[in-house]
Every structure is written in structure tokens, then in C-alpha cells.
Amino acid sequence: MCQPKLPPPSDLVAGLTSSPPTLPCRFLYDAKGSQLYSQITDLPEYTPYRAELGLLKEHGTKLATLIPPHALVVELGCGDATKTSHLIHSLLASREPGAVRFVGIDVSAEALRQTDRTLRERCPDLPAAGIQLVEADYLTGLRAVRSANPDATLCLLWLGSSIGNFGEGEASEFLAGLVAAAGGDTRVILGADGWKDRGVLHAAYCDAAGVTERFIVNGVQHALRLLRHPDARAADLWDYEVVVNERRSQVEMWVSPKRRVSDIVPGVSLEAGEKLLVEISRKFTPLSIAALADQAGLVVQESWRTPGYSLQLLLPAV
Numbered sequence: 001m002c003q004p005k006l007p008p009p010s011d012l013v014a015g016l017t018s019s020p021p022t023l024p025c026r027f028l029y030d031a032k033g034s035q036l037y038s039q040i041t042d043l044p045e046y047t048p049y050r051a052e053l054g055l056l057k058e059h060g061t062k063l064a065t066l067i068p069p070h071a072l073v074v075e076l077g078c079g080d081a082t083k084t085s086h087l088i089h090s091l092l093a094s095r096e097p098g099a100v101r102f103v104g105i106d107v108s109a110e111a112l113r114q115t116d117r118t119l120r121e122r123c124p125d126l127p128a129a130g131i132q133l134v135e136a137d138y139l140t141g142l143r144a145v146r147s148a149n150p151d152a153t154l155c156l157l158w159l160g161s162s163i164g165n166f167g168e169g170e171a172s173e174f175l176a177g178l179v180a181a182a183g184g185d186t187r188v189i190l191g192a193d194g195w196k197d198r199g200v201l202h203a204a205y206c207d208a209a210g211v212t213e214r215f216i217v218n219g220v221q222h223a224l225r226l227l228r229h230p231d232a233r234a235a236d237l238w239d240y241e242v243v244v245n246e247r248r249s250q251v252e253m254w255v256s257p258k259r260r261v262s263d264i265v266p267g268v269s270l271e272a273g274e275k276l277l278v279e280i281s282r283k284f285t286p287l288s289i290a291a292l293a294d295q296a297g298l299v300v301q302e303s304w305r306t307p308g309y310s311l312q313l314l315l316p317a318v
């Protein structure tokens with residue numbers, strides 16, 4: 001088969017050539033990566049997913065009252081949408097079915113198909129016209145949603161503590177960029193995982209069944225495939241290591257090759273044992289979330305928490 005040779009994504013090349021080499025997190029979510037992430041959410045060691053689901057179930061009715069009546073609910077990285085379906089239920093219970101409009105944005109077409117299946121199965125009262133799916137990265141997708149709905153008020157759903165994938169500083173900038181793209185009176189429902197005991201954090205990303213390791217290695221292989229690298233499918237090439245970095249309030253997921261990987265991008269090689277930072281997962285406190293919101297020009301209007309997890313409604317600061 002003859003495939004056109006597209007240039008490699010520039011953010012991927014920039015990440016792999018930085019020091020230490022890093023992988024932009026969107027490359028974790030190809031079809032297999034999205035499936036592995038779904039498996040992670042079922043792991044006994046991985047608590048954020050269940051904690052957030054519990055909060056959405058418990059406080060859904062309240063949350064629904066805080067979402068403006070005709071708002072377009074836009075989820076960033078909707079994944080399999082099981083959690084979302086609980087919020088949609090609460091919305092359907094509090095307004096006319098025709099007034100509930102949901103847009104899911106995800107980089108994975110497979111994830112979007114799953115979103116669609118889940119919402120049809122679990123929210124049969126949601127009219128088909130009330131579901132829109134956009135295959136794009138967050139910012140691109142959001143800009144498209146904004147221009148297709150110039151007058152709508154948007155309510156962004158950014159769940160799963162995905163904001164934790166952004167470094168300190170980066171996160172508030174990115175959040176501000178999202179709100180700028182979404183328009184003036186946008187509100188954000190944000191999920192954030194909390195800092196916990198080191199052993200608990202380590203186990204959450206180094207599970208006994210090895211699912212997280214497969215997820216992380218798959219992301220690297222996906223990137224190498226896009227780069228048409230000969231080692232893209234090499235079995236047993238990568239060692240996996242989880243570091244709990246207390247100073248930076250983050251868990252770090254690293255891989256290193258067992259032998260040299262030449263020209264990971266042209267001119268840049270990884271030596272045996274040289275580390276590649278595949279993902280960071282930052283952990284938050286009420287104080288660090290308030291600071292993050294402030295830096296993004298937002299305020300925490302309300303928050304709902306368990307000991308290890310929080311959901312908050314953020315509004316533009318006036």
C-alpha cells in the first residue's frame with residue numbers, strides 16, 4: 001500500500017527532542033490506548049475514576065442547577081462517557097429533553113464511537129440531535145464548536161483530572177486558552193485528583209496487572225508508528241518506571257529502552273537506559289486549585305470533594 005508521507009506532528013518532534021525527551025500526552029490515546037485507559041479505570045489501585053463517578057452521582061442534581069438552562073455542555077476528552085451519562089441524567093431530570101445539548105470532543109475516533117454508544121444506551125431520553133461528536137484536540141475542537149454555535153453559552157466538562165497532565169504554569173495557561181476559545185461567559189466543571197500517600201500514588205500508576213505499563217508503552221509505540229520508526233513494534237524494548245515527585249506534586253511515568261533506539265527522530269537517538277518522560281499526573285490541593293483558577297482568570301464557585309478527589313465549578317473572575 002502506498003501511503004502519503006505526512007510530516008511527523010511538530011509537537012511530537014518538539015517533545016522528543018527536548019531535555020529530557022517527553023511525549024505529548026495526546027499520543028497515549030490511539031484506539032488501543034483508549035481501551036487500555038478504560039481498563040485502568042477499573043483497576044483496584046486506580047481511584048480517581050471511581051471517586052469522580054461517585055461525586056457526579058451524588059451531586060449531579062446540584063450540578064445540573066448550576067449549568068445554565070440552554071448551555072451547550074462540551075466535554076473535553078469524553079472517552080467512554082460513562083461518567084458523563086450520569087450528569088446528562090441529572091440534566092434530563094431538570095429540563096426539557098430538547099434543551100439538553102451535549103458535544104463530545106476527543107482525539108480518538110474509537111472513543112467517540114464509544115461515547116455515542118454509551119449515551120444512546122444510558123440516556124435514551126436524550127434526542128439524537130442533542131449529541132454532537134468532534135474528533136479533534138481540545139482547542140481545535142472547541143474553536144469549531146464555538147464558531148458553529150456563535151450565540152450559545154458553553155459549559156466545559158473537563159473530567160478525570162486530565163488537567164494533571166499539564167506541568168505547573170502550563171495548566172493555567174491552557175485552561176485560560178480553553179476559556180478564551182469558548183467565549184466570555186463560559187463555565188468549567190473541573191475534576192482534580194488530590195495528593196495522597198506516596199505508596200498509594202505509586203501503586204495507582206504501577207498496578208499489579210501491568211495495565212498502566214502497557215498503556216504507557218503503547219503510547220510510545222503509537223508515536224514511533226507515526227514517525228515510521230522501525231522499532232515501533234519491537235516487543236519487550238521498554239523498561240517502565242514510576243516516580244512519585246513530591247516536590248512537584250506529580251507522579252511521573254518514564255520509559256527507557258533496553259538497547260539503543262537510533263534516530264527516534266532524524267538525528268536524535270535514545271541510548272540504552274536513557275529516560276523518556278511519557279506522562280506526568282499532577283496532584284492538587286484546594287489551595288493549588290484556587291491558585292490555578294486564579295492564574296487562568298477564573299474563580300472556584302463551588303467544590304465537591306472526597307478525601308482524595310475534587311470536582312469544582314469554575315467561573316470567569318469579574
Ligand code: AVJ
Binds near residue numbers: 204205
Ligand atoms: C486521564 C490523565 C487523568 O493521569 O491519572 C492513568 C491518565 N495515566 N494511568 C491520570 C493515566 C496512567 C490519567 N488521566
